[in-house]
Amino acid sequence: MRVLLDVHPWIRCGAEGVVIKPVLDFRHNMPPFHVNWSREAGIYPDLLDSAIAQYILRIINGMGPPARLLCYKRPRVLLHMEYLANLFPNSKFIVMLRDGRAVAVSLGEWSSRSTKVLHGFLRTWMIDNLKIIQACHRVGSERCIIVRYELLVLNPERELKVLT
Template sequence: LRRWRCTAFTLLFVVFLLLLGFRIIDEPVFEWKPLKMTDNTEQRHSPIIFVGGVSRSGTTLMRVLLDVHPWIRCGPEGMVIKPVLDFRHSMPRFHMNWSRQAGIYPTLLDSAISKYIRYIVEEMGPPANILCYKRPEVLLYTEYLATLFPDSKFIIMLRDGRAVAVSNKRLVLIAHEMANVSFRSTGPTFARLKLTCRRNTTEKMHNVLNRWMLENINLTRACQNVGPKRCLIVRYELLILNPERELKLVTRFLDIPWDPVMLHHEELLRNRPSINPYEPSTSQVKEKINNEALARWFTDTDNDTKIFVKEAPQKCFLLKAFGYLNIGVPPDYSKLPRDLPDVSRFKPPKES
């Protein structure tokens, strides 16, 4: 009898533990609540100006001109924000669904990305009334950034695609010469740059022009969708020809007072840590604004460049749509129209 009672008590105790265990498993320890993004958190920070456009279109110059304004702090170009934006927009749907099951909803991810971007921009330099971040390709995400930062504004630089392609060629050739001096024709870096130069033919420049067309259609469409109160497209050529007029339009767009100091950026750059030696345009923006680069692409005597310049109008419809083929040969950029056509009807070309 005593053994039977002991066995029964043991069984009851085991059943009690099992029931208690199931109860612990069934009942959540805490209740998860989705994180909600509110405008209140943004109001405690300085607004951000995002500067971008196709590479070699004057983005560094615009950033430097803004940086000397007493209300604005930009700083050198950073390389750590675009990879995060690429990651966010290239994440497979399977990963997004998996993350949802783990409690990582898109709103939570977007909130984390916005805080990451703002923290990077704020900590890049001293505080200012208005912060600025420049990276050419970042504005391919203009509409997404506009939702993350409701008080942000965007400046897109636009330049003649033929000039961009030839400038890209010259940049690669300069890098080739630097590698030749630094590495004495040895080492993987030199070999890679040398290979790039060999491929830098007329076809290579057409590939750059095709990329210019693709990205500018996307940039202009995004800018037009965001609206003129938050996004401004500045023609590089008009900025060079009449900097005071164009910069006054920029300050009016940003709703900040005009300051003539923006016309003498080269004098202030000597005392500011806003120049990055790794940026390709550093040597150029140290100089006073001049129009030497406007017609450099047209006067290039290289045979590949001559062929490219001749063929470009037939292979890039956006040159005409943006007014670059209606101002003579060589082009008189002072006749460029300020307004751009509605690009929503344009079909982006295939990537080369």
């Protein structure tokens, strides 16, 4: 999907950065002590959220040349979709959903680990995808669309029209 979007003159996705998800995880998993202290200091939630939004935007902007539309491809970042939707009210989300059997084959080729480890990967993949699909529905169809990977590969023109 990223390659298809990057071809468009208005869109730039750039490389897959790895520094945004840890910041989102930090915000999501802040211990109550830190939340209370930050609230008393006037940092939480508004100032912190503003700083996180600026950080994300600065990272994505810095990953390539200027473009009218920016995208960021790290699937697990979508676990924070609702928070991101609040930070970036004009944002839209594309959830790329792949058949679990294909994921299993891909993970099996990627990993020479035991079937127990592979089972754990698949379980995490399934749980994460369920959370992402539910978040997509909560964000709403005006801002989030689910694209089936296999349908995109079979008929890219038709599937890309759905995005416009």
